[in-house]
Amino acid sequence: MNKPLLWLILAFLITPAALAQEEYYFPGEKFDPAIPSPSDFLGYEIGDWHTRYDLIVKYFEKLDEVTDMAQLQTIGHTHEHRPKVILTLASAANMGNLEAIRLKQIQLADPSQAKPDLSSMPSIIHLGYGVHGNEPSSAEAAMLTAYWLLAAQSDLAKNIRENAVIHIDPTLNPDGRDRHSLWANSNKGFPPVADPLDREHNEAWPGGRTNHYWFDLNRDWLPLAHPESRAKVEWYHQWYPNVTTDFHEMGTNSTYFFEPTKPYGSENPVVPRKNYDDINPRFATYFAKYMDEIGALYWTKEVFDNSYPGYGSTYPDIHGGLGLVFETASSRGHVQSSQRGDITFAFTIRNHVVNSLATMEAAVDNREYMHEYLREFFQSAKAEGAKDAAKSYVFGDEYDESRNRLFVQFLLDHKIKVYENSTDLSAGGQSFKKGKSWVVPTNQTQYRMVRTMFEYVKDFADSVFYDASAWTMAAAYGMPFSAAAGAKAGTEVTELSSQSFSFPEGKAYAYLIDWSDYYAPKMLYDLQKAGIHVEAVHGAFSSQTQDGKVDFSAGTLMIPMGFQKLKADEVSAKIKELAAKNSQKVYAVTTGLNLSGIDLGSNSVSAIQQPKILMVVGTGINSYEAGEIWNLLDQHLGMPITKINMEQLGRANLFDFNTLILPSGGYNSLSEGQTNHLKDWISRGGTVISMKNASLWLSQKGISKELPVELVDASKDPNSLPFAVRNDFEGAKEVGGSIYLAQLDLSHPIAYGYHRQTLPVYRNSSIFIKPSADKYLTPVKYTADPHLGGYISKANLEKLKQSAGVVISPVGQGRVVHFFDSPNFRGTWFGTNKLFLNAIFHGNNMD
Structure with a gap:
């Protein structure tokens, strides 16, 4: 029997308990007994249990303690305050010279600095594991790989220690990992049960894939919505690794996948072809060799997307490394x-261990080649940027200082150079004012990230996408922006100074707060929580304030001093405190008689209800979307909401709440009685915020009456097609994630705080609903030519042009606010968050 076939049989039939663990994972290797193995430290063989994250960290701490070839650092903390750690491994000599090695790597990535001598520079390898918490084998592989690196006595291990600095991140998602580990361990049978129907293999909603807020962190390297990713990307830019790995799991009936991914169709448009045509195939030979040696099946060049910049395997490709x-x-x-046959946990772990070793061998063998590529990458980026006809991009929203600052900080976090705009200018049909706009030159080393932030891409080699097909981040932030060859860059922005406003002195008749700023809703909620009565002015007006005449738009907050339960000096002091906390400008007026427009006692001024929100979650609900809403209200507003599992909804008295949020999902499990209770609650004044297919269910139940778009001249599918094209043909009908230009009714409360009639929106559903039969209740629809970026089929684009983005459905004294786009997508669509927040704070005025 040949060796590969023997190992294939062993892989399925023999567990580590049947062999010495080192022999199973590292056949023929000898180890330094001074370095404890994971099984020695943990007291069980790797693969017998899912190791808790705190024990992984403790094992790494032990390695740091026993050898001068290991150093553990904490780079941040998760939402649940688990430490984010990086274990750095190398020879004692390299560890003693670590900072000098890092600075040389940074120097190499900066074409403005002299090119260092590559002959003595070690390869910088980043082994990243476990971004999805319920893909647990990789974090176990991280421990075994660290052990092998430090203790193995083979020539290969010694060569890697001498010629590489290896950074191991055992899991990017500790919170999700522990959620899954608890599930798998607490449902383990003795003996273990292999039946896929067993509870152990079917986690309860939302599962361990995501982080605390149910976000997929393998999408967050670009948005940086979460502390795990922010810490990781900040660390990444301190090293610019030559090679970065991203270890995952897929379906049980699959084999093993490694790059290259699908040619052209899954590639990022800003990454040099050399990455795909030369480097990826070069490394693939090592993975194939290692997998062949153990007789494992594998595949390449299919399915997996490498285009979205927020992946852990794509972000490095846009920074001169290999992801x-x-x-x-x-x-x-x-x-x-x-x-x-039966797949064991140990088998899945070993696959990742094998490819961890293959990656390191490939990186060391191609050490100088990858260093040359890193230098070449940033040199060519700057050269391409210098030739770009755009020359620079200018951006800025003159009405929303907080959102401007969020976007500037976001660019700085990605090491993009940003400058103040030194003159008023017009570009792309828009005006940009000095002091309220910024300039990003294309002639910089991060040119390819500049393109990622500002370019719209519509043309693709493929029509089927594993994930989003558009990611223009300036659009996500709702930034007015344009290419501006004539822009004059002023002072470079290296950090944002603190923002403060003077508070008006003296007695006030009322205080006014403009609703345009991103954090105005947070200010409102903080005021309400403090017991301060706040009203909304539902029309435009001008007032005499401490700053003279000021124009205010509809949605402005008004705090009337004559209607407060607290004493006047207490109210003023609290407003001043909260304004400083939320960076909000507060205006004082001494009369309710305005200079123009409606007065402050008009019938078009009304009290704002403090939100009492119930959101349905649990089995059948889209956890990503629910998490986006939870994260927005928790992290951006500090607003607690009640999350209720679908099966418990019947126990809730809806009249304890004024707002019900229905994320996308299936609601057919609700009984007729529960549905009737819901309809009665809405009819008596409740507000439902309904997302996508939740709206279809409401129409199905007769609660709302919105209708789908149907094309009159729609072409029909062919009667017969080859079986082999089914995935591509059907997949091309989906709207996987793309950007469109919406038209806003600025007079409608859903648009309070907006000043431009058009707004980029993100859509990732193929639900197309007609505008309302009531001509006043479609406040967000699409422009005549809405497609900005990403893939959409011609048929779907025609449907979109006839569709609504937001529809209001009156139901008795209440209403349903339907969203068919994704206003809170991935925690980074700051430009459309306010549409959703307006539905919460102003929902009872929308119909």
């Missing part, structure tokens, strides 16, 4: 049946 995604068949527990 590598690996996927192994998953046991999703300790052992699970598959079409090829």
